[in-house]
Amino acid sequence: MDSNRRRIASVTIVLHLVFAAITWRDIARRSSAEIRGPKGVWRAASAINSLGSIVYWTWGRTRARAHSGVVDIPLDECWALLRDSPVGRLVTLQLHVEGREDGLDIFPLNYLVHDNAVYFRSGPGSKLMEIAQHHTVAFEVDGHRGNTHWSVVVHGRAERLGMDFEIENSGVLELSSVHPDEKWNFVRITPEAITGRRFHHHPHRPVGVGG
Numbered sequence: 001m002d003s004n005r006r007r008i009a010s011v012t013i014v015l016h017l018v019f020a021a022i023t024w025r026d027i028a029r030r031s032s033a034e035i036r037g038p039k040g041v042w043r044a045a046s047a048i049n050s051l052g053s054i055v056y057w058t059w060g061r062t063r064a065r066a067h068s069g070v071v072d073i074p075l076d077e078c079w080a081l082l083r084d085s086p087v088g089r090l091v092t093l094q095l096h097v098e099g100r101e102d103g104l105d106i107f108p109l110n111y112l113v114h115d116n117a118v119y120f121r122s123g124p125g126s127k128l129m130e131i132a133q134h135h136t137v138a139f140e141v142d143g144h145r146g147n148t149h150w151s152v153v154v155h156g157r158a159e160r161l162g163m164d165f166e167i168e169n170s171g172v173l174e175l176s177s178v179h180p181d182e183k184w185n186f187v188r189i190t191p192e193a194i195t196g197r198r199f200h201h202h203p204h205r206p207v208g209v210g211g
Contacts, residue, residue: 073196091138
């Protein structure tokens with residue numbers, strides 16, 4: 001169990017590091033006008049959130065394990081957290097390029113949950129092409145409530161919806177996005193495994209302070 005938890009923590013840290021690095025590099029390449037625009041604010045917020053998650057998974061989880069431990073989140077509560085979180089991170093395998101080591105791409109996106117599946121909208125681009133080539137994906141959300149921090153990871157299969165009744169029944173047509181781009185492709189993630197972790201952070205009081 002401990003080895004599995006360490007493996008999950010290591011993978012999560014790598015995902016956040018990759019996403020933060022990609023986002024900051026993208027911001028650095030853009031003009032000041034672009035950075036001040038809606039997309040620039042979105043990119044910066046996403047990168048900062050990932051850096052905060054890295055701190056949690058490296059420092060916060062270690063301290064919590066020593067004091068109160070990491071707690072597995074029951075499946076029904078994982079679903080509740082997924083329903084309540086407006087933004088998540090999609091992890092896909094990069095398109096295979098001869099001579100290049102295969103890697104991961106991470107996309108922050110708005111989504112919704114319907115009938116035990118995750119749905120999102122997408123414009124044309126690498127996200128859809130990668131899903132078409134590799135249907136296996138991961139999807140992650142995290143957050144905190146007071147001193148309680150949590151993370152939920154979905155492993156599953158992503159597929160682009162082609163039937164009108166599936167699109168309409170899911171409610172994804174009404175899903176709004178912070179990105180202003182047109183998004184008329186609809187994708188469903190069918191979960192194969194869902195895991196959730198939580199820890200309670202107790203502020204440390206230095207020795208000798210306050211008596």
